[in-house]
Every structure is written in C-alpha cells, then in structure tokens.
Amino acid sequence: MEPILSVRELTKTFSRPGQGKLTAVNGVSFDLRPGERLGIIGESGSGKTTVANLITRLLDADGGRILLDGEDITSVTGRDLRRVYRKIQMVFQTPAESFDPRRTLGDGVGESLRGLSRREARQEAVRLMERCGLPGEFARRYPHEVSGGQCQRAAIARALAMGPKVLICDEATSALDVTVQKEILDLLRGLEGDLAILFICHDISLVQQFCHRVLVMHRGEIVEQGTPDEVICRPQHAYTRHLIDSVL
Numbered sequence: 001m002e003p004i005l006s007v008r009e010l011t012k013t014f015s016r017p018g019q020g021k022l023t024a025v026n027g028v029s030f031d032l033r034p035g036e037r038l039g040i041i042g043e044s045g046s047g048k049t050t051v052a053n054l055i056t057r058l059l060d061a062d063g064g065r066i067l068l069d070g071e072d073i074t075s076v077t078g079r080d081l082r083r084v085y086r087k088i089q090m091v092f093q094t095p096a097e098s099f100d101p102r103r104t105l106g107d108g109v110g111e112s113l114r115g116l117s118r119r120e121a122r123q124e125a126v127r128l129m130e131r132c133g134l135p136g137e138f139a140r141r142y143p144h145e146v147s148g149g150q151c152q153r154a155a156i157a158r159a160l161a162m163g164p165k166v167l168i169c170d171e172a173t174s175a176l177d178v179t180v181q182k183e184i185l186d187l188l189r190g191l192e193g194d195l196a197i198l199f200i201c202h203d204i205s206l207v208q209q210f211c212h213r214v215l216v217m218h219r220g221e222i223v224e225q226g227t228p229d230e231v232i233c234r235p236q237h238a239y240t241r242h243l244i245d246s247v248l
C-alpha cells in the first residue's frame with residue numbers, strides 16, 4: 001500500500017540567542033501507511049514535537065520533503081495549507097487550551113464544518129461527539145464543565161470533523177490518568193476507515209500496546225525503527241536500550 005505520508009531527510013535548526021544553533025531534527029525519514037499507527041519515542045528534547053510541527057507546517061523545514069497523499073506540502077501556505085488541514089489534523093496534550101473557553105464544545109467541534117447551516121453544523125457536531133463516546137448533550141457544555149478525558153474526546157471529535165487521513169497525537173494521553181488513557185486509546189483504535197495515526201508519546205508501554213511500528217529519536221535523528229516487539233523487547237541500538245532500561 002502506498003504511504004499516505006512520506007517524510008524524507010527532514011531537517012530543522014533553531015537559532016538560540018546566546019547559545020548558538022541547535023539542529024532539533026536532522027535527516028529524519030519515514031513513511032506512514034493508511035490505517036497504520038506509528039509511534040515516536042525518545043527522551044525529552046529529542047525532536048519529536050518538532051517533527052510533528054514540521055509535518056503540520058506550524059514550522060518551516062530547513063531541508064527535506066514532506067509528501068501527503070502524493071502532494072509535496074513542504075512549503076505550502078495560505079489557502080493550500082487550509083486544504084492540507086482537511087487531510088491532516090493534530091490532537092495535543094492539553095485539549096482545554098485548544099478550545100475557546102467562551103464557546104460550547106459543540107461550537108468548537110463544528111467550527112471547521114463548511115457549507116452547513118448552523119443547525120446542520122450543530123447536529124454534525126453532536127454526531128461526531130457521540131462517535132467519540134460523549135453524550136450528545138455535552139455539545140452544550142463549555143470546556144471547563146467537562147473532565148480532561150471528556151475534553152480530549154471532544155478534541156478528537158473536532159479533528160475528525162475534517163475527515164482527515166492522518167491524525168497526529170502529540171502526548172495526547174499524557175495528562176490523563178491510566179484508566180482514561182486506555183479509554184482514549186480504545187477510541188482511537190476503534191475509529192473506522194484508513195485513518196493513519198502518528199503517536200508521539202513518552203510512555204513506552206502505551207506505544208507498545210497501541211502502535212504497529214515505532215521510531216526511536218535521539219538528538220534529532222531516528223536511531224532505530226521496527227515493530228514494538230523488535231524495538232522495545234529486542235532493542236539493537238545502545239540509546240534505545242538505555243531509554244527502555246530507564247523506564248522499566
């Protein structure tokens with residue numbers, strides 16, 4: 001199957017006042033296939049979030065290429081970028097911050113739906129929220145009136161509103177307690193269709209349970225990749241062994 005997302009030799013260097021330059025992402029290449037759940041692990045500062053921000057064009061790459069569904073999106077901006085966001089969506093660690101506190105969750109979930117009347121958008125938001133395991137009446141609640149896990153479900157519903165092909169979850173379960181983490185992973189696992197998920201997570205056991213394949217990042221580079229069994233149970237690279245030993 002053709003990859004839905006291909007990243008080739010991606011590079012990003014930051015200039016830090018008084019500290020010189022830092023190459024946060026250095027020659028990163030990987031493919032993500034439809035329906036695949038690909039994990040990225042690595043210690044804090046290894047470059048995981050920078051990779052996500054480059055793919056979603058929140059940051060400009062210094063080098064390399066990003067192909068989404070066959071289209072080179074490495075430098076897209078403006079209207080083209082809005083089109084890209086129909087195919088690629090992100091879910092973050094703290095969902096409450098990404099909702100407007102003065103608007104209901106239903107309004108937040110429905111805000112990106114185009115070509116629908118207000119009533120239709122509200123009905124669609126309710127449908128999406130129910131699909132993500134929330135009672136429809138939650139559409140009338142405000143972000144501060146729901147738990148962290150419920151807010152994350154609403155954030156996933158909002159991401160799904162665009163009918164994306166790729167979902168990037170950056171520490172999307174990290175702020176949740178263990179039971180709720182499992183529920184959110186079950187929700188993501190149960191999403192029908194060919195949605196591909198890039199799952200950035202510092203919790204190696206969650207990655208092992210959830211992902212089909214894992215990339216290990218160290219100082220901006222991918223040092224190892226394979227199935228969770230290969231990478232987590234039989235790590236080849238000394239850094240991966242160190243990373244896994246440090247959490248077990």
Ligand SMILES: Nc1ncnc2c1ncn2[C@@H]1O[C@H](COP(=O)(O)OP(=O)(O)OP(=O)(O)O)[C@@H](O)[C@H]1O
Nearest residue numbers: 014015016024042043044045046047048049050051
């Ligand atoms: N805008 C920026 N300006 C300067 N340096 C940055 C910037 N964004 C990230 N960095 C640096 O780039 C490196 C990689 O950061 P990044 O957030 O990608 O790591 P990470 O693996 O996601 O870490 P964490 O797990 O803590 O989120 C870090 O050293 C970070 O300090």
